[in-house]
Amino acid sequence: MFAIELESVSRVYQKYSARHRFQTFKSALVKGDLFRSLKADELVTAVDDISLQVEKGMTFGVIGENGSGKSTLLKLVAGIAKPSSGRLKVEGKISALIELGAGFHPEISGRENVFINGIMLGLSKKEISRKFDEIVRFAELEDFIDAPVKTYSSGMYMRLGFSVAINVNPDVLLIDEVLAVGDAAFVPKCLDRIDDFRRRKKTILFVSHDLATVEKICDKVAWMKCGKIQMLSDPKRVVDAYLQDIAAMQEEDFQKRKTEVDLEQKWEDERREKRWGKREVEIRKVTLKNLRGEEKHVFTPEEGMVIEIDTAANEPIKDFVFGIGIFNSQGVSCYGTNTNLEDYEPVVLQGEGKVACRIEKLSLINGTYYLDVAVHKRDGYPYDYHRSLYSFLVSSTLKDVGIARLPHNWTFSPAIKIRPPDKR
Amino acid sequence: MARLLRNLKELYKYRVLIQNLVSRELKARYRGTVLGFLWSFFNPLLLMVVYTVVFGFIIRPRDPAFGESPWLYALFLFCGVLPWVWFSSSSIESANVLMIHGNLIKKILFPAEILPIVSVTSNLIHFSFGLPILLLFIVVFGKPFTVYMLLLPVVVLVQYLFSLGFSFLISALTVHFRDIKDILANLLTFWFFTTPIVYPLTFESIQKYKVLRVLLNLNPMTHIIEGYHSCLFYGQLFHWKKLGVTLIVSLVLFYVGYAVFDRLRDSFPEEV
Numbered sequence: 001m002f003a004i005e006l007e008s009v010s011r012v013y014q015k016y017s018a019r020h021r022f023q024t025f026k027s028a029l030v031k032g033d034l035f036r037s038l039k040a041d042e043l044v045t046a047v048d049d050i051s052l053q054v055e056k057g058m059t060f061g062v063i064g065e066n067g068s069g070k071s072t073l074l075k076l077v078a079g080i081a082k083p084s085s086g087r088l089k090v091e092g093k094i095s096a097l098i099e100l101g102a103g104f105h106p107e108i109s110g111r112e113n114v115f116i117n118g119i120m121l122g123l124s125k126k127e128i129s130r131k132f133d134e135i136v137r138f139a140e141l142e143d144f145i146d147a148p149v150k151t152y153s154s155g156m157y158m159r160l161g162f163s164v165a166i167n168v169n170p171d172v173l174l175i176d177e178v179l180a181v182g183d184a185a186f187v188p189k190c191l192d193r194i195d196d197f198r199r200r201k202k203t204i205l206f207v208s209h210d211l212a213t214v215e216k217i218c219d220k221v222a223w224m225k226c227g228k229i230q231m232l233s234d235p236k237r238v239v240d241a242y243l244q245d246i247a248a249m250q251e252e253d254f255q256k257r258k259t260e261v262d263l264e265q266k267w268e269d270e271r272r273e274k275r276w277g278k279r280e281v282e283i284r285k286v287t288l289k290n291l292r293g294e295e296k297h298v299f300t301p302e303e304g305m306v307i308e309i310d311t312a313a314n315e316p317i318k319d320f321v322f323g324i325g326i327f328n329s330q331g332v333s334c335y336g337t338n339t340n341l342e343d344y345e346p347v348v349l350q351g352e353g354k355v356a357c358r359i360e361k362l363s364l365i366n367g368t369y370y371l372d373v374a375v376h377k378r379d380g381y382p383y384d385y386h387r388s389l390y391s392f393l394v395s396s397t398l399k400d401v402g403i404a405r406l407p408h409n410w411t412f413s414p415a416i417k418i419r420p421p422d423k424r
Numbered sequence: 425m426a427r428l429l430r431n432l433k434e435l436y437k438y439r440v441l442i443q444n445l446v447s448r449e450l451k452a453r454y455r456g457t458v459l460g461f462l463w464s465f466f467n468p469l470l471l472m473v474v475y476t477v478v479f480g481f482i483i484r485p486r487d488p489a490f491g492e493s494p495w496l497y498a499l500f501l502f503c504g505v506l507p508w509v510w511f512s513s514s515s516i517e518s519a520n521v522l523m524i525h526g527n528l529i530k531k532i533l534f535p536a537e538i539l540p541i542v543s544v545t546s547n548l549i550h551f552s553f554g555l556p557i558l559l560l561f562i563v564v565f566g567k568p569f570t571v572y573m574l575l576l577p578v579v580v581l582v583q584y585l586f587s588l589g590f591s592f593l594i595s596a597l598t599v600h601f602r603d604i605k606d607i608l609a610n611l612l613t614f615w616f617f618t619t620p621i622v623y624p625l626t627f628e629s630i631q632k633y634k635v636l637r638v639l640l641n642l643n644p645m646t647h648i649i650e651g652y653h654s655c656l657f658y659g660q661l662f663h664w665k666k667l668g669v670t671l672i673v674s675l676v677l678f679y680v681g682y683a684v685f686d687r688l689r690d691s692f693p694e695e696v
Contacts, residue, residue, distance in 0.1 A: 013694060075693075079533045082690050094533070102531035107452040116448055119441045120532055148455070 002091070003172050003203035004054040004077055009086035011047040011072050046072040048227035049086070054220075056091070057201035059194075061218030061235060063211065063242055069227040070207045074098065074176050077205060092171025092203075095121055097178045100161025106150035110141060113149050114164055121168045131167050138189070139163035155183055162186075166193050172203045179210070191217070211239050212397050216421075243397070247298040250393055254297040274389055277382035281317055281349060281375045285310040286390050288371075291358070298393045301362055301405050305392070309355040309373055316350040320383065324357055325372035326364075327388065334364060334403050340378055363405045364394045428682055435535065442538055442545065449546040464553040468506050475501045479622055489624050489658070499565050502558055503656045504621035504649045507580075510551035511587055511645065512612045517543040518591035519598045519605045526696035536692055537685055540591040548584060562656065570659035579651035582667060586644060586674035592681030596688045599695045619645045624653070644670045644677075 047069045054060045062070045075081040076088060078096040103120050104113045114135055118128040128135075136145050139159040141152075149157065162178065175194070179187050194217060197204055208214050214221060214235060221238040223231045225245075231238050290296045291304040299305055307324055323338030339346070370388035377383070398405075412418055435442075454460045479485060479501070480494030490496030518540040528534045562569070598604040620640060623630070630636050640646050647663070647670040654662035 080530065081693055096531075096533065099527065099531040102527045103534075105448055105452055107455045108448055112448060112451070116441070116444045119444055120528070120534060125440060 001056045002053045002089075003056040003058070004052070004060075004091075004205065005087075005089040006050055006052040006076075007087040008049045008051050009047060009076060009083045009088050010045060010049050011069075011076055011081060012084040013044045013046050013072075015042050015044050045227050047076060047083075050227075050229055051086075052222065052229065052232075054203060054205065056203055058220060059198050059204040059206060059218045061214040061221040061238075062205065062207045062224060063209070063214055063221060063239065064224035064230075065246075068224040070224050071098075071176055072227075073224065074174050074205060074207050077172075078174050090172060093122060093168075094172045094174060095165055095168040095170035096174040096176070097162065097165045098174070098176045100158045100165065100178050101149075102161070104149050104157065104161070107148055109147060110136075110145040110149055110152070110160055114145075114160065117161070117164045118168070121165060123168055135160075135163045135167050138166075138193075155186070159186055162190060166190075170202070172205070173197055174205045174207075176207045177209065179208070179213075211243070212399070215239050215397075239397070243395070247300075247395060250298045250395070251296065254393070274387045275385065276387075277374075277376070277384040279384045280315065281311055281313040281320055281383040283309055283373060283375060283384045283386055284312055284352075286371070286373050286386065288390065288392055291360075297391070298395060299362055301364055301394055301396050301398075304361055305359045307357040307359070307371070307373070309357075309375075311349070311353045311355060311375060313349055313351065313353075316348050317383075318346065318348055319377045320346045320349055321376055321378055322355050322357075323372075323374045323376070325374075327370045327372070328364075328403065329368045329370075332403060334369065336372070338374075346378075361407075362394060363407060365400055365402060365405055366394055366396045366398075368393055425679075427686070428679065431535075431537075431682075431686065435537065435541075438535060438538055442541055445538065445542045446546045446549060449542060450549060453546075461553070464550050465557055468502070468509060468554045469557065471505055471509070472498060472502050475505065475622065485623065485627070487624050487627055489626055495565050496567075499561050499567065500624065500653070500657050501622060502561060503652050504619075506551060506554045506558060507583060507649060507652050508616060508619065508621055508645075509554075510547045511583065511590075512616070513550075514544040514547040514587050515590055515594055515608060515612065516605075517547070518595040519608050522595050522599050522692060523696050529696055530693050536689060537592065537682070540595045540685075541588065543595075544584065544587045544591050547587075548580070558656065567657070568659060572655050572659055572661055575662065576652075576655045579648060579655060579662065579667070582651070582671050582674055583648045585671070585678050586648065589674060589677030589679070589681035592678070592685040596681075596685040596692075599688065599692055615643075615645065618643055619649050620653075621649055625650065641666075644673050 050073065062073060064070050072081060074096070075098070076083055077090060078094055078098065079090075080096070080098070101113075101117070103117050105116070111132075114132065115125065115128050118135075119125065123131075136142055139156070139162070141156060141160055144152065144156065149160075152160070158178075166173075173194075179190055191213070194204065194206075198217070206214065206218060218235045220232070221235045222229050223238045223242045230245075231241055285308075287295055287308045287310075288297060289306045289308060290299070291306065293306070296305075309322065321338050321340040323336070323340075325336035326334045328334055369392055371390040371392065372385075372387055373390065374385040375383045376385065454463050457463060459466065476494060476498035480497045484494070485497065486492075490500055521539045521543050522529065522536060525539055528539075529536050594604060594608060618640065620627075620630075625637075625640065625646075630640065647666045651662040651667050654660050
């Protein structure tokens, strides 16, 4: 049995609002075609011919970049937007958590707003009276429920909105990114409630950018791209594919930025500032690769990285040290080392050469990193020093903090019951 | 037509919501003011004071209906201004209402026609707050209570339908043409003076020129306001044929207004 069924559903939006199609009211009247059909170039297809079936009792995740049509899909299922073509069927009562507290009136009390909002979401007055205490308790607003809503903080507003919406007790729950604004204490509570829904075999359509949560709570995930479903499978597979796609796109972006920088002359000056030394030994080229030898700029923390340095020296040089340094976006040194610190003895260097520094596992956290590469004398006299000329990204689904991810694992004695994460 | 009836049936399910939104509207309107609900009485009262001074004492219209008495004239004015304020405020509010509550249309599954209905209805409640004051004045100025006052709900119903139709039309079109808001403000001023509110239909100059009479008769609001005058001021049966035609006009406007609203409905979430 399906709770949500879409049959080649499309939704087309106008690029400009109708108001801009006419210069004036008069031209609208003269042209007289308020309802005229639009030309293709004035339209944007937000949802493009999607067919989808969501089984009853399933928690279905939708991921994708901004503008990929996720929210439109949700609005279509909620009935707020109508499909331009195709057929759509939803079984049972729907509650959509698209914007929490959307119907609140700032001037009247929380109590009255709970009633009105509840009725808007399809509850009867009696039902609300019965659930009122629970709604207020869940929102933790016992002391404020009779104050006008305009005096609430945005967190209180959101909590009350969520609490009403979740108490509607729908058969199909639609959630759009609403948990992103909750504080650290409230979000787990919401997730608990969502878990509760899952246990009661209700259908949930969950749109989120929080991939870790999607992976954790969803039974099936669709990845949307440009209004189409790119992939539909079990959560781990889809999230991985999505991350790979993002990494590939970031990589492309990186390349584009790099060539743009190379093209622009004014960057040259800045480059000079970031590079010094007489270049008795010159660093000709620095490339970042993964352990398989593919050039890359976006890495996961688990991946390794190879920094390849192409050097050239006209004269034989007997005193030389190769060094690298990795800095995060705040300029904090994450790691730095050189051949001298590690007791390599320089003998002689002449002509072209290649140096590779192989890092088996990056173990850094999410973020952008800058790389220093240098060749200098043992006393510090620089031959060629490249300061933060190279950068790379580390992207990770985990949200750990700090400078580096120290290799670690957790163990618990049997008395402590704790579920390990699903295998990543 | 079948669609209209189905939608109206659907709307009936939302009556509790409409009821709550109306009471919210009324509560929120005067929240934070010192006089609170009393403003519903003061607003028309102050308006009437101004009109009485200007028209009753300065311009001094002469008409058999109120002879030389400026006070009777004030009463006459009040009978017309009160329902007019209902009509004009609900129209002006309706012009904005979809934009103001855009959040509801965009984020909640919510029949948008509730919004203009709430505007018209909350202003109807306002209007009814003014009625006790009006009755008080009727007593004070020595006009007799008559059985025809019991027919007041009929006139109110006709105006309610007319206002609803007009509000549907205005609210839906304003989403696409924001100019209507400004046009409407001017139109209402013009409309106010082309409705027998500050002058009675029996006025000498109106009786003299047939053109004026014809024009005034073409205005549906004329017959509605005249209905109020008959029930409350003159104490006689309203011109039931004219009011009957106005009822039909109101029903047609209601149907057209709703049809336009329904036609444009799907564009609201994008345009508001």
